[in-house]
Amino acid sequence: MVVLQGYLRMAKCYLALGDVSAANTALQKVSELEPNNPSLGAEKETLSVVQKLVDNAAKCYEKGDYRQVSDHCRS
Numbered sequence: 007m008v009v010l011q012g013y014l015r016m017a018k019c020y021l022a023l024g025d026v027s028a029a030n031t032a033l034q035k036v037s038e039l040e041p042n043n044p045s046l047g048a049e050k051e052t053l054s055v056v057q058k059l060v061d062n063a064a065k066c067y068e069k070g071d072y073r074q075v076s077d078h079c080r081s
Contacts, residue, residue, distance in 0.1 A: 010039050010043065014032075014045055017029045017032035018049070021049075021053060024056065024060060026057045026060055029056070033046065033053060036049075
């Protein structure tokens, strides 16, 4: 249980930092340890939202639309 909580906290920290890959890895570990954990669904949803924001910001950056990039970073 303590290890599981550690992975959930790591995922939350990684999401707060915008590190989608590391958050995904931590959530995968939670899923392996306890697939029916009630917090898992909410954290995966948050991961999905952050991933979309990161992807949109990257697309805008590639286009040179820097105003949109900063708007996505503030969301």
